[in-house]
Amino acid sequence: MNSDSGEKIRPQKYKLEDLGWDDSLASAFEKYGGSYVPGRVSSRHKTVFDVITCRGSVQAGASGALHRIGKFPAVGDFVVLLPVPEAGTYTIVDILPRKTVFSRGVPGKDGSDQVIAANIDTVFIVTAIGPDFNSRRIERYLAIVHSSGAKPVILINKADLSEDPDSVIDSLSLSASGVPVIAISALMQSGLSQLEQFLSPGTTVALIGSSGVGKSTLINALLKKEVQATGGNRESDGKGRHKTTVRQLFILDNGALVIDNPGLREVGPGTSGSGMSEAFHDIIELAAGCRFSDCRHENEPGCAVRKAVEDGVLPQERLDNYLRLSRELEFQQEKAEIGSARLERKRWKGISKAARDIGELKKR
Template sequence: MNELMNLGFQPFFEDQLTQTEWTIGRIATASNGIYKILSGTGDIQGRLSGKFHHDVQTMRDFPCVGDWVLFKNLPNENKGIIQQVFKRKTLLSRQAAGDKQEEQLMAANIDTVFLVNALNKDFNLRRMERYLTQVYESGASPVFILTKKDLSPDAAEKVAAVESIAFGVPVLSINTFDQDDLTKVKTFIQSGKTISLIGSSGVGKSTLINSLLGYEIQKTGGVREEDSKGRHTTTHRELFVIPEGGIIIDTPGMRELQLWVDEETTSEAFQDIKKLATDCRFRDCKHLREPGCAIKNAIDLGTLAPERYQSYLKLQNEARFLDLKEEHGVHRAAKIQGKERRKQNNK
């Protein structure tokens, strides 16, 4: 059981164990129906049982990286048949590409998510707000890791900007090759706890993982000089065990994160706007032309950036559209949301 605890097996999962006929393992990679499973007795190549395939109803039912599973060992083979997925503690997911209402699972059972962003020309607060919103939806704890501070002459100013949108969220600015900075990052890594890294291409996720593992496991790529945007180096999600203790999951870089959230979750990442709204004169204030609107007043006074408020509205609209798509389908949802906007604008 100690080996499983080192892989992140916690009482939350142990309480779900009702039989010991099958073996416990954790999904390290998943590709085309083939899974790499880490267990107390070594690595296993796994696939799903026929019954499992028959019983699944949605994409969420399939195992993803970070999941705990029960599998049946095949005699005299280093292979196993997955029989069951444990109930997840947390789940990081996104909206799949295209018009179809479908969730794409990124990683499961994460304790802490490192939102990795670079302090270079690709620095983007609005993108960070999107990532933060998705982490809140997952149930994991967020930590901002701002890389390449040695290459940014205005690093302190950018760190302050991130702190202004990340209420109560730790914000670290680091040089990945500086041991003192790495020590700060390691304070968020504990034995038996799982962290995941998300961020755009070229922000230094793979370099950071290599530094934390103590050896090169992930390829690193260059950054285009004209816009500081990186090339994709990580092509799949993978779970690694850190020699000093802890588990880390890397994910491919994303230029644009399509959210899979509800409207309530977006408010968690915009606590300042949520608080301002409670100070409006009218409880049903739409923050358009109403007198006594605290949000409009804050924008006029310069205490709330209009870009941040527009970002909030955009994410709220996306979350609303997801809800409507699930209930009515994409075309009907577009009509309903268009009607809602026209009604708002005419008030």
Template sequence: MARDYSHFLPASGDIPKRERSPLENLGWKPFFSQQTSVAELVDTPPVRVVEIHRSGLRLFGDGIDITIPPGPEATVGDWLLYDQHHPSRSKVLERSSVFERRAPGTDHERQLIGANVDTAFIVSSCNDDFNVARLERYVALAFEAEVTPVILLTKVDLCDDPAAYVEAASAISNRVVVEVLNARTDEPIAKLSPWCKHGQTIAFLGSSGVGKSTLVNALFKSNIAATAAIREDDSKGRHTTTHRQLHFAPDGCAILDTPGIRELQLTNAEAGIAELFDDIVTLVSQCRFRDCSHETEPGCAIQKALTEGEIDAPRLARWNKLVAEERFNSSTLAERKASGKSLHKMIRSVQKKNRK
């Protein structure tokens, strides 16, 4: 017979709650404290990056609210050990997760989007701006960072029937939850609460005009983020959030609001893409030839799956595009230059032979 130990427990409602520290309210966890020593914490107190501007980084800590000059290679959400004597030399702690993309333009540079995020709310509206390929990119980004992705479909009040949008979003991955909500009601608080807990950091990702800032305001029950209406002619949004900023809810959840990303070029996301398209990757391993191009070779598992309807051609095309893009963006500038030199050398050799 099992013994009853209930009399050793405090009565319901009398269980004392440990008061959380100011750092814990900012998202400080054992993962970060294990990277430091007691002496470091005294000499260089932990601070979290909450905003980044051209003029510098805004930092929050225990009794600290300061802006330091540019210096540390940090992004919003990062934890730093603040060097009060040389702020620009403050040490960036190892990240539990990081979002990055290839920076817009022709330079082969990466751009950090956010760090130390636990859940990514990938927001899309139920209108002409809905795009499966774009959602796949965000999900791959989250998988690569080992962050939990959740797809949020907004503006359902302006849609006759969101069922088609839900079906398309749900087909992206069986590991991603899809939530449909009206951002201007109490639905966000009720439906998003499982992920918005104390000590958690969530990020809203998506293009402009999908309702990211409206969702932030809904969670705070106040207008802390600027919003604007979409254009009626093409359902496109306007940039209302001009920079990435970390907000802290009263319940201790950190909320990262980001500007709309018009172009999400993936880099260093091979694992995330493979995880998103795990069915296709599995088929690739079953091809007869290792260097199969999945076009006309005999024993191609991809072509067989297409013929038998196991995978569809548009999804395969998106996988091919993302793999090629990721490889190109992840190659170093030196490798690309070397590849370019080899190509030019080969062309010159052929031209020389033709002249002879």
């Protein structure tokens, strides 16, 4: 279906408020003229983005200016679109300020983060009964989510496979650090009523977790229809088959928005360590009693953290994971600083070259 201007638009329409639009976004958009249209990115396909607007769902590419500065929208971003009626296309010319940014560290020399999703209110950390269940991985997820500004909730899926799911919840009591832990079965659609408190109209929830934990099955259960392909468990290890390949935003019947993510193979902590104090608040509190303020909790005398391990108050595995993540964060920060310095040198090299070119022109 085409509009009067010839632009290709899909018919389903929403009010901006239905997408999570608020006064701060409206204020940021005010500087743009009447030709521009706001929207929210619902999925990305390499260089093309699906964007939901009050006119309908459209496809758009990022402008050359955004390409030059390496600034690309993520799923969940609110963007500024410029319609090109004569071509029947849209171009994303800017990204409006993000309320929260969910990202992870990625391999590379510059230590940069990969933005997974933006403007998230709550993140469902999905794990499952069976081989995938790993409290150390959940601690990593918690550090990342706390850093994003969103609120984490831990979902233990496939609870129907356990005779005592409450014992699994209890085993996460220390790692969860007060974060809600909910046992569900997306396939059997049990326990889903407990999620309603996080799925109010206009709020955005993102699902993260490793491949095969049942995120797509949960999406289908929440939407009450098959929108995501799912696979059964492999007989070899009991894990579900990975199906989701594209991040995508869905709108539930009650008006809540949910973002499904492909399984994360690597869970790097990135350059943002702000979530560590919340994910490991017990260790941070113990560290206040260390003899030295810069104690690394390894071999220093008077270390209150190691004393807690010796006394059986703090599990050795939790401390080991904290130290491992702390070292990764330090390494990522060093890479980020080196990458920033390299970009700054490149920028000044370009400025110097431009100045020389101008000097040569004046001599002529």
